[in-house]
Amino acid sequence: MIGxxxxxxxxxxxxxxxxxxxxxxxxxxxxxxxxRIAAGGTLDAKVLVEPLRRVALATVQQRSVTExxxxxLAALAPAxxxxxxxxGLSVVPLSESWIVADIPSGIVWWGAVESLAIxxxxxxxxxxxxxxxxxxxxxxxxxxxxxxxxxMFVLIGVAVHAQSLRISAVVxxxxxxWNVIRQPLGLPLFVVxxxxxxxxxxxxxxDGTDLAGGTTAETSGMPLLLWNVxxxxxxxxxxxxxxxxxxxxxxxxxxxGAVWMAIKTVALxxxxxxxxxxxxxxxxxxxxxxxxxxxxxxxxxxxxxxxxESL
Amino acid sequence: xxxxxVPLAVNMRCRCAGRAEVPVFVARGLGLxxxxxxxxxxxxxxxxxxxxxATVLLAAGEFPGRxxxxxxxxxxxxxxxxxxxxxxxxxxxxxxxxxxDAAVAYEPTRVADVVRTVHRRCVEDxxxxxxxxxxxPPNDFAxxxxxxxxxxxxxxxxxxxxxxxxxxxxxxxxxxDRLAVTFGPFTPAFPPGxxxxxxxQGEIVQAITFAPPDADADxxxxxxxxxxxxxxxxxxxxxxxxxxxxxxxxxxxARRAARxxxxxxxxxxxxxxxxxxxxxxxxxxxxxxxxxxxxxxxxGSGDVARRVAVMLDPSAAPVGDPLSIRxxxxxxxxxxxxxxxxxxxxxxxxxLDLAGNWSGASISALRRL
Numbered sequence: 001m002i003g004x005x006x007x008x009x010x011x012x013x014x015x016x017x018x019x020x021x022x023x024x025x026x027x028x029x030x031x032x033x034x035x036r037i038a039a040g041g042t043l044d045a046k047v048l049v050e051p052l053r054r055v056a057l058a059t060v061q062q063r064s065v066t067e068x069x070x071x072x073l074a075a076l077a078p079a080x081x082x083x084x085x086x087x088g089l090s091v092v093p094l095s096e097s098w099i100v101a102d103i104p105s106g107i108v109w110w111g112a113v114e115s116l117a118i119x120x121x122x123x124x125x126x127x128x129x130x131x132x133x134x135x136x137x138x139x140x141x142x143x144x145x146x147x148x149x150x151x152m153f154v155l156i157g158v159a160v161h162a163q164s165l166r167i168s169a170v171v172x173x174x175x176x177x178w179n180v181i182r183q184p185l186g187l188p189l190f191v192v193x194x195x196x197x198x199x200x201x202x203x204x205x206x207d208g209t210d211l212a213g214g215t216t217a218e219t220s221g222m223p224l225l226l227w228n229v230x231x232x233x234x235x236x237x238x239x240x241x242x243x244x245x246x247x248x249x250x251x252x253x254x255x256x257g258a259v260w261m262a263i264k265t266v267a268l269x270x271x272x273x274x275x276x277x278x279x280x281x282x283x284x285x286x287x288x289x290x291x292x293x294x295x296x297x298x299x300x301x302x303x304x305x306x307x308x309e310s311l
Numbered sequence: 312x313x314x315x316x317v318p319l320a321v322n323m324r325c326r327c328a329g330r331a332e333v334p335v336f337v338a339r340g341l342g343l344x345x346x347x348x349x350x351x352x353x354x355x356x357x358x359x360x361x362x363x364x365a366t367v368l369l370a371a372g373e374f375p376g377r378x379x380x381x382x383x384x385x386x387x388x389x390x391x392x393x394x395x396x397x398x399x400x401x402x403x404x405x406x407x408x409x410x411x412d413a414a415v416a417y418e419p420t421r422v423a424d425v426v427r428t429v430h431r432r433c434v435e436d437x438x439x440x441x442x443x444x445x446x447x448p449p450n451d452f453a454x455x456x457x458x459x460x461x462x463x464x465x466x467x468x469x470x471x472x473x474x475x476x477x478x479x480x481x482x483x484x485x486x487x488d489r490l491a492v493t494f495g496p497f498t499p500a501f502p503p504g505x506x507x508x509x510x511x512q513g514e515i516v517q518a519i520t521f522a523p524p525d526a527d528a529d530x531x532x533x534x535x536x537x538x539x540x541x542x543x544x545x546x547x548x549x550x551x552x553x554x555x556x557x558x559x560x561x562x563x564x565a566r567r568a569a570r571x572x573x574x575x576x577x578x579x580x581x582x583x584x585x586x587x588x589x590x591x592x593x594x595x596x597x598x599x600x601x602x603x604x605x606x607x608x609x610x611g612s613g614d615v616a617r618r619v620a621v622m623l624d625p626s627a628a629p630v631g632d633p634l635s636i637r638x639x640x641x642x643x644x645x646x647x648x649x650x651x652x653x654x655x656x657x658x659x660x661x662x663l664d665l666a667g668n669w670s671g672a673s674i675s676a677l678r679r680l
Contacts (some may be wrong), residue, residue, distance in 0.1 A: 057334075211654065280598050
């Protein structure tokens, strides 16, 4: 046990891995469903098995090797990103008693996860020694650094009212009013952060179609599958963190707290996926401008609102 | 390995993989610039952006000269097991080496079926095509030279046959590596057959030289086939909109436009205003036009947003076809791209619809709706 958690440390990988695996599957299905609905297509039961078929296909495909790649970084990047997703998830409570690591500085831990995720994505673009992956990596760093600042101010805002950096305390503080009401700017900004850090549409700066897949342009087979799974896992972790920080976490009537947490996480994932299928990709240059000129002042305003509410 | 000796789990895995949506990389040759958009409208097939992600290479059209060599290189980039399908125009003459063992389809309605069949054969039976080109650098290592060539810390020159990036002033007066790269001829934003020698600093275009395909041959081959089909003007514009939507991060709009174009192939009625309206609505509500305002401005045709807006609503264009770019010189297009981000340059080229020699015929066709 770490902190106030009731999960034995030896079982933590199993729990975290299971939650992420289910979440990644939900993301894959939700994205397919959203895309078909937005395209005016039909839905059938195949959308439920298609993710599994793609996994099988990835295991059959050869892994591509470019000329003089950085093999260590190529292997490290997806593992690092998946590990960061698990690390981030470990400090987010699923219920009042279910949390892997209820550390006093959970918000700071989460910030470190976001920072290192930027490094992992950059390494993934650097490793193949190819033009388009490297372009994807560099422009992702430009946008990622801009988005990191938003995250810090937004999350400090929720910590200010809770008077704690412990994420379970942030959730407990929302017993009477969720932070999405208290600090209305917080959740929309956090959604931007989530999409930006995970390089998900419409902020798929690192892996966009305009760069032939960007950092994944030279990747195939199992490495490609692992990278996409790691990105989806990080998106799931962001959804859980958003549910805990802004949507009241485990609070809710009638059903157990863990069920409410799952419902809110799925709802937030649905928002992420819907935005990716409705909004056009934001041009990297324009996104950097928006971050610094529009979103960052909004984050300051959000922090000011949090401070005033705490007085 | 005989099928009877394959472990059951492996066999089930391959069969499961064989039923997945087929990841296809489309190499558009001369005469079938619509191939990518056509395939997006079909179920069971997933068009991918990189040959590394595909199990099937769909070569559509003709591949004369340099295009054939490029096709060979793209073919070898597909991971094993891989297959090749050639969407072959009836009059095609040259057969590049990559297509010697290709399954052939002549009709657009048959292409998807052949692709799926080839995919299942590759994955379930582990059938694959051999590499066409040898996997070695274009230049052999010739030893160390008297001036440090071939040694550690070498700067400049063409080590292993590839030009090494050297530093040069960038737009801010800093020194940044300038990399020489050739894009095309199958870059999705380009018209089929277009090569572009680009010098990039980061992703900023510093210089670009186009080597276009034979414009007359492409127009004749492409339009002769297209004009024989109903609603060719409307279908062409919908294909272009599909490609632009895909490039701009709107896969749903891309599929909707492609499906609408596909429904017109054998149709007897023009697309309804409602169906087109939904395509327009997706573009407008997605913020696409706002994103691209002020980008890719070219004299006589406006910026990317204006060109796409006219494709979406031709009634917005003044009568008299002022947006024709048939007479625009490649050098003028190249000059306009200098200083742009590479992704902005791609969208600018895509919005010019150079493949279709976009003309008032398409615009007036949609004006009737």
